[in-house]
Amino acid sequence: MSPIQKIIHIDMDAFYASVEQRDRPELKGRPVIVGGDPQSRGVVSACSYEARLFGIHSAMPSSQAYKRCPQATFLKPRFEVYKAVSAEIRTIFHEYTDIVEPLSLDEAFLDVTTNRKGIPSATLIAQAILKAIYDRTGQLTASAGVSFNKFLAKVASDYQKPRGLTVITPSQAHYFIDRLPIRKFFGVGKVTERKMHRLGIMTGADLKKLNREKLIAAFGKAGNYFYDIANCNDNRPVRPHRKRKSIGSETTMPYDMTDKTMIIDVLKKIAAKLEKRLRQSGRQGITVTLKVKYFDFKRITRSMTVTEPLVDEKAIMKYIRLLLLDTKVGLKKVRLLGITVSNFENEYIKRTKYTQIPLPFGEISNLSGRMT
Numbered sequence: 001m002s003p004i005q006k007i008i009h010i011d012m013d014a015f016y017a018s019v020e021q022r023d024r025p026e027l028k029g030r031p032v033i034v035g036g037d038p039q040s041r042g043v044v045s046a047c048s049y050e051a052r053l054f055g056i057h058s059a060m061p062s063s064q065a066y067k068r069c070p071q072a073t074f075l076k077p078r079f080e081v082y083k084a085v086s087a088e089i090r091t092i093f094h095e096y097t098d099i100v101e102p103l104s105l106d107e108a109f110l111d112v113t114t115n116r117k118g119i120p121s122a123t124l125i126a127q128a129i130l131k132a133i134y135d136r137t138g139q140l141t142a143s144a145g146v147s148f149n150k151f152l153a154k155v156a157s158d159y160q161k162p163r164g165l166t167v168i169t170p171s172q173a174h175y176f177i178d179r180l181p182i183r184k185f186f187g188v189g190k191v192t193e194r195k196m197h198r199l200g201i202m203t204g205a206d207l208k209k210l211n212r213e214k215l216i217a218a219f220g221k222a223g224n225y226f227y228d229i230a231n232c233n234d235n236r237p238v239r240p241h242r243k244r245k246s247i248g249s250e251t252t253m254p255y256d257m258t259d260k261t262m263i264i265d266v267l268k269k270i271a272a273k274l275e276k277r278l279r280q281s282g283r284q285g286i287t288v289t290l291k292v293k294y295f296d297f298k299r300i301t302r303s304m305t306v307t308e309p310l311v312d313e314k315a316i317m318k319y320i321r322l323l324l325l326d327t328k329v330g331l332k333k334v335r336l337l338g339i340t341v342s343n344f345e346n347e348y349i350k351r352t353k354y355t356q357i358p359l360p361f362g363e364i365s366n367l368s369g370r371m372t
Helices: 015-023 062-068 079-094 122-136 150-157 173-179 190-198 204-208 212-219 222-230 260-281 313-324
Strands: 007-012 032-035 044-047 073-075 100-104 107-111 142-147 165-167 246-257 285-294 299-310 334-342
Touching (some): 007 079, 007 122, 015 032, 015 044, 015 079, 079 100, 079 107, 107 150, 122 142, 142 150, 150 165, 246 285, 260 313
Parallel strands (some): 142 165
Antiparallel strands (some): 246 334, 285 299
């Protein structure tokens, strides 16, 4: 019988903003917003917990954030600094295990079932990692979730932020899931949450009442996922060599735009930037996706899989022009445009009719203890 997995999910607390507060001590305890200029069309990339008290969150227009908190300090992102700190944190992870799956600069899964230190308790390892991050990065903080599968570990890391450590043991898992509000389930965005509420699903216990067939009928393939996690089943391994599935670039317009010629020019610039990123990565894909966000914040995507490898600007734009035909670009004001290339490893397949890709559905008391 295989041993129970011991998985830790580490998630830095307000990472970008915390780095800025660390490097500028006068900003500690003050609302800090990292992102675009509030006088432009920029958006919030991250914000400190002090700013969140004003209802500010990532992806919010910077102008709206300014209205909510004019006293906040707005800073441009310093990605090279964030990458350097992220690398420092990953070094700490690898002191305990080589089975590390980074999800972004500020979060990762760790499998510590067996580990370099020979420590039997995943909880003790998580505590040691959180302390090491704090001590070595200039008092940056993180939160951790400890459990026996990835879903529960990720949900747990968000449960008591900031500076939280939540442990969900096998004996506690069903109790925890049953009482978890459906909006707290990883992968449940606002649209899916509303649909679940219409079906009378408010908590994990409500979700568990529906069998697999009913969930698939209601949510398509995602129904399988919802059924499994409601029943605490997640057999996904921590993958240390997680491959990037797509490369993209996008830009927010300086103003809502309807002129199609100007929009094409913007898309050409995005495609040129994307070509550079693809060549730097040595990747080429056969699926191209156009992302459009209209002035009313409605977002759509259109996608096409083709027979030729997509890497240069001209090839990308050839298909982007076709995808534009299936949008309201030129008729409806556009706020943001983006292009993504994916499907890097699949064999080239016969070009298929372009179609819309559904948007990702992704978007108690303290339970503590030790994994033994």
